[in-house]
Every structure is written in C-alpha cells, then in structure tokens.
Amino acid sequence: MADDLFNSFMTGPDENGRFGDFGGRFVSETLMPLILALEEEYEKAKTDDSFWAEMQDLWTHYVGRPSPLYFAERLTDHLGGARIYLKRDELNHTGAHKINNVLGQIILARRMGKTRIIAETGAGQHGVATATVCAKFGLKCVVYMGKHDVERQAPNVFRMRLLGAEVIPVTSGRGTLKDAMNDALRDWVTNVRDTFYCIGTVAGPHPYPAMVRDFQSIIGKEAKEQMQAAEGRPPDTLVAAIGGGSNAMGLFFPFLDDKSVNIIGVEAGGKGVNAKMEHCASLTGGRPGVLHGNRTYLLQDDDGQILEGFSISAGLDYPGIGPEHSWLHEIGRAKYVSITDVEALEAFQLSCAQEGIIPALEPSHALAHVMKIAPDLPKDHLICMNMCGRGDKDIFTVAKHLGFDMSDTEGRDAS
Ligand SMILES: Cc1ncc(COP(=O)(O)O)c(C=O)c1O
Incomplete structure (x- = not known):
C-alpha cells in the first residue's frame, strides 16, 4: 500500500x-x-x-471497504450518452468518505x-x-x-x-x-x-x-482497480464534488499521472456564481489568499476580508478549497465547474428515481454535472463519479426546498 x-x-x-x-x-x-x-x-x-x-x-x-464501483445502468440509459459508474463511498460505515x-x-x-x-x-x-x-x-x-x-x-x-x-x-x-x-x-x-x-x-x-489526501486516496486506488476489472481500462472522466476537496482529491490522486483521464471538480454554485457571493465556488469565483494555515483560492472582498459564501449543502459551504486543487487548477491538470442549488436538487431527485440511491446534497452537485455532460459524450466514454455520501442527513433540507410537509400523513408526493 x-x-x-x-x-x-x-x-x-x-x-x-x-x-x-x-x-x-x-x-x-x-x-x-x-x-x-x-x-x-x-x-x-x-x-x-x-x-x-x-x-x-x-x-x-x-468501514466495509472496498466500496463497490457500481454501473448506473438506468441513469446511463436515461441520459443517453456516456457509461456512468458510481464509486459507492456512501456505503461506508457512517455514510460518507x-x-x-x-x-x-x-x-x-x-x-x-x-x-x-x-x-x-x-x-x-x-x-x-x-x-x-x-x-x-x-x-x-x-x-x-x-x-x-x-x-x-x-x-x-x-x-x-x-x-x-x-x-x-x-x-x-x-x-x-x-x-x-x-x-x-x-x-x-x-x-x-x-x-x-x-x-x-x-x-x-x-x-x-x-x-x-493520502488517507482518502484509497477511493481512487480502488476505483482504478475496479474499473480495470469492469471495463479493462481506466475511466475517461472523473467527477467529484468539492467542499474543502478531500473526496475529490481521494478519487483524483491515483489518476493524476495518467493524462488520458479528464478530471473535473464540482464546486457549490449556490444561487449562481454571478449572484453576489451567494455561492461557495472558491476557484470559479475567488482569488488566492491565506486562511486556516494555508495559501489557496478564497472568496474574499477587495480588502482581503473572507466572505461567507452560501450553499444549500452544509458540506460544501466553505469559502476556501484545499491548496492542491488550487495548484491543479493553475497548472490545468483538473477543471473546476460550479453547480447551483437548484441543479443539485434536481440531481438528488434523479438519483432517487433512477437508481434507488438517496444521495447526500454534496455528491448531488457532482451528479448534476454528470447530467450536463453525459448526454453529449460517446456511448463508450466512461465516467466515474464519487457518490461520497448518503442523503439521510439532508432529507429535512430537501423536504423544505421541495415544499414537502413531513407532518402531512396523507403522503403527498415529493417529486
Ligand atoms: C457527504 C459529503 N461529501 C462531501 C463533503 C465535502 O467535503 P470534501 O470536499 O472534503 O470531500 C462533505 C463534507 O461534510 C460531506 O459530508
């Protein structure tokens, strides 16, 4: 190891x-x-x-490792393009990576x-x-x-x-x-x-x-072996959500040397990256500064004061990002995009309906990006997305946003 x-x-x-x-x-x-x-x-x-x-x-x-690498067949058919694999780290003991x-x-x-x-x-x-x-x-x-x-x-x-x-x-x-x-x-x-x-x-x-990163790299190490066993080759694209960036670094790290693998980190776009700082997209909407002992991209005002940021997802609600991501961004080895709350909620519901997996709101951001890119990719393109947490903790937040009354015993449909 x-x-x-x-x-x-x-x-x-x-x-x-x-x-x-x-x-x-x-x-x-x-x-x-x-x-x-x-x-x-x-x-x-x-x-x-x-x-x-x-x-x-x-x-x-x-913990119950290795976590499975799961071919999401119905999601793949539904989106009609790339083959979508989910690295099931939500199945770990305690429900996340x-x-x-x-x-x-x-x-x-x-x-x-x-x-x-x-x-x-x-x-x-x-x-x-x-x-x-x-x-x-x-x-x-x-x-x-x-x-x-x-x-x-x-x-x-x-x-x-x-x-x-x-x-x-x-x-x-x-x-x-x-x-x-x-x-x-x-x-x-x-x-x-x-x-x-x-x-x-x-x-x-x-x-x-x-x-x-080293401790989380078990995710990418397993995914590499599992994809080799399932498809006989590495994935073409990796996708993971980013709060501070640990599940993403864990998936990405063992693939960094393989330039044929596209790497995409998904930040929290909140109400939209153009919405006045009501997002947490540090790379897409921030600039370098120092916070919590390291220099990295941060959301900050003109005077360098750290801004609060905003996301529906508590795990992505951080105005900074791990320094290695800032570096991968600057050297162009990984690409970083953002996904809004609304898009993440849509992905959350799609995962429930198509795969029977209730995801956490954090990986729902990654899935929302998969939903954007998969339809236009060839059918033999392999996407590996980190399903880094399960959604039990988020059901109250989601219910609120969908206008679903949990005390309504008539059982109104949430979808
Ligand atoms: C399920 C889940 N995914 C992702 C994150 C974001 O953290 P990181 O970017 O370090 O993986 C969190 C943080 O709490 C989380 O709970």
Whole structure:
C-alpha cells in the first residue's frame, strides 16, 4: 500500500508543504511544535507497514471497504450518452468518505499518546466519523460546528451526541464550517498537551492537505482497480464534488499521472456564481489568499476580508478549497465547474428515481454535472463519479426546498 501510493511523480507538496504557490504553513508560533510533531509522526507512518496494516484491517472490517464501483445502468440509459459508474463511498460505515481519513488521523493520535480529539464539521459527516472512531478507541471527542449547520444537520448532531461527543455550536460569523474551523484551531492552541486536531478535509497547514489526501486516496486506488476489472481500462472522466476537496482529491490522486483521464471538480454554485457571493465556488469565483494555515483560492472582498459564501449543502459551504486543487487548477491538470442549488436538487431527485440511491446534497452537485455532460459524450466514454455520501442527513433540507410537509400523513408526493 505505502509503496503504490507514494510512487507517483505528482506526489507534492515540496519540503515546505507547497503545491506550486499554494499550501504552506501559516500558523502561530504556539502551534508550530504541534504541527512539526504531527509531521514527524506522519512521515514515520508513511513508510511503516504496520501502520498501513492497521489501516487496512480497519478499512476492511470496520468501514466495509472496498466500496463497490457500481454501473448506473438506468441513469446511463436515461441520459443517453456516456457509461456512468458510481464509486459507492456512501456505503461506508457512517455514510460518507470522511471515515477513511479519520481512521488514519486517530491511529496517528494514539501513536502520539494524545487522549483528546477535536474536530470541526460542516455537514456533520466528519464529526460523526470522528465521534465514531473516538468511541471505538475510548477517546474524548469535542466537535465544533457552526450554529447554522447545527440547525440544518440536526440528525448528525444527535448521532454525535449518542456516540459520546461534545458538540459545541459556534455562533461567530455566519455559523458555518469556516467559523467552526477557527474555533477548533483556537482550542488546539489552548490545549497543546493532550489534544489532537483531526481535520476533515484537504485544508489547513502542512502536513494536513497531503496527509488527508493520502488517507482518502484509497477511493481512487480502488476505483482504478475496479474499473480495470469492469471495463479493462481506466475511466475517461472523473467527477467529484468539492467542499474543502478531500473526496475529490481521494478519487483524483491515483489518476493524476495518467493524462488520458479528464478530471473535473464540482464546486457549490449556490444561487449562481454571478449572484453576489451567494455561492461557495472558491476557484470559479475567488482569488488566492491565506486562511486556516494555508495559501489557496478564497472568496474574499477587495480588502482581503473572507466572505461567507452560501450553499444549500452544509458540506460544501466553505469559502476556501484545499491548496492542491488550487495548484491543479493553475497548472490545468483538473477543471473546476460550479453547480447551483437548484441543479443539485434536481440531481438528488434523479438519483432517487433512477437508481434507488438517496444521495447526500454534496455528491448531488457532482451528479448534476454528470447530467450536463453525459448526454453529449460517446456511448463508450466512461465516467466515474464519487457518490461520497448518503442523503439521510439532508432529507429535512430537501423536504423544505421541495415544499414537502413531513407532518402531512396523507403522503403527498415529493417529486
Ligand atoms: C457527504 C459529503 N461529501 C462531501 C463533503 C465535502 O467535503 P470534501 O470536499 O472534503 O470531500 C462533505 C463534507 O461534510 C460531506 O459530508
């Protein structure tokens, strides 16, 4: 495992944690020793077979990996073009890709003797995954979550509490993921001795973006083997939704060296990228700056103040993007597009009706882009899309947007 993963020529970052002009480590002096200790531990783990053996064992027996690669036959027929495959990471234990990475970080935390784990969460899936793994290992868990997200992702808040985590609603800013990450970083500086900060996406100071990507790369590694087994060749196009960008980097990374594979990241277009910043499309509508310890594309005003952003999907509601995506965007290796709330809702319903899969709102954005491109592609074109989360957490939001009254026992049709 370790060897396969690190034998790529595109295995940035450089020794300063930079992907081209992006990434790095913009943190206070108090945090520096913690970050350096984490980097040292991860560098050791990377080439330690016993670390990867423990990961593999938990991925197999606790998470349920490998997740299937599923040929979406009815969706393919319905759209009438490319063959559409879904990488089913929504079938993982806890219902999303987030647990792939949490396991890696918590194994590292245990190796470092840390007993208190803190995390930030938007949609709640990273919080649930962290609370789950902490329960499994008997570790104290504190999750910071924006107040707005606490309200719109209520089922996940209850799950985290059932799992024994303390959920702290964050009221600063607009009460979303950015604000939760600010407070988690503040907690970390205050509790340096016993605390490990488990970041849920490919953002934050070096080594987080590369480390989270490495843990999530199991998605692309499996997809590569599974597509080879199913079709005898790699996919032609990869599509994944982007909040901070971890499920996307996980799918993309093992394919970066293969220039025949088109790579498309889908950002949250909210009410439309032209709508005055009522979106979260950092690459399509932002410019470079520094946030949460790294330099990357951000939504910001003329004075460099970070803007709040907006998306129907709590997991995509982040005004930045992982630095490796900014780099892939600038060198042109990956293309980034945006999808509006309305388009994502349409894709959500199509997945339910055509495939019997209730997707999370995050991958519904990826599916909406697949719906746009598949009809015009040849019938032998292979699309692999990451179905990175299941939709249970989103049914209240979707019901509200579709005008469906959950208390209506007459059972009015939601479609
Ligand atoms: C199901 C799901 N997909 C995607 C995301 C976005 O995160 P990332 O871009 O790091 O994959 C989230 C975040 O909470 C999520 O819950």
